[in-house]
Every structure is written in structure tokens, then in C-alpha cells.
Amino acid sequence: MPLRVTVDRKACLACGAAPSVCPDVFVLDGKNRVVDKYSVSLTDAVSVGEVPDELGECVKKAAEICPVSAIKVAPI
Numbered sequence: 001m002p003l004r005v006t007v008d009r010k011a012c013l014a015c016g017a018a019p020s021v022c023p024d025v026f027v028l029d030g031k032n033r034v035v036d037k038y039s040v041s042l043t044d045a046v047s048v049g050e051v052p053d054e055l056g057e058c059v060k061k062a063a064e065i066c067p068v069s070a071i072k073v074a075p076i
């Protein structure tokens with residue numbers, strides 16, 4: 001089942017942890033965002049992406065490690 005990943009870019013501290021643990025999905029671009037390959041919408045405030053099932057562990061790890069809980073992951 002694919003996953004919807006939402007990054008609250010206003011909350012993001014740009015600590016770099018998300019891109020570090022899950023570089024296939026996240027990149028620092030001022031603040032964290034979903035990479036172009038999986039991005040469905042991007043603003044200064046929010047980045048939304050849709051990622052395949054096999055990247056679920058990766059995005060969940062990033063969500064868990066984020067110090068401000070800026071990453072949400074939900075099944076589509």
C-alpha cells in the first residue's frame with residue numbers, strides 16, 4: 001500500500017536527520033521536503049509526497065527521529 005508523507009516545513013528545524021536516515025525520500029531545501037520523484041505538492045509551509053510501500057520503513061524511521069514531529073505518514 002503506498003503511503004502519503006507530509007512534512008510540516010514551518011515546524012522543521014532543518015536539523016538534517018530526515019534526509020540522513022531516508023535520503024531516498026527527503027532532501028534539505030532550506031527546510032526538509034520530499035524529493036521531486038515522489039513529490040505531489042510543495043509550498044514553503046508543507047511538502048506532500050506519495051511513496052511506494054517499500055520505502056515505508058525509511059519514512060517511518062524519519063518520522064520517529066524528527067525532534068519536532070514534523071513528518072506524518074499515513075496509508076493512501
Ligand code: SF4
Pocket residue numbers: 007011012013014015016017018019032062065066067068069070071
Ligand atoms: S528530522 Fe524533522 S526537523 Fe530535522 S530535517 Fe527532518 S523534518 Fe526537519
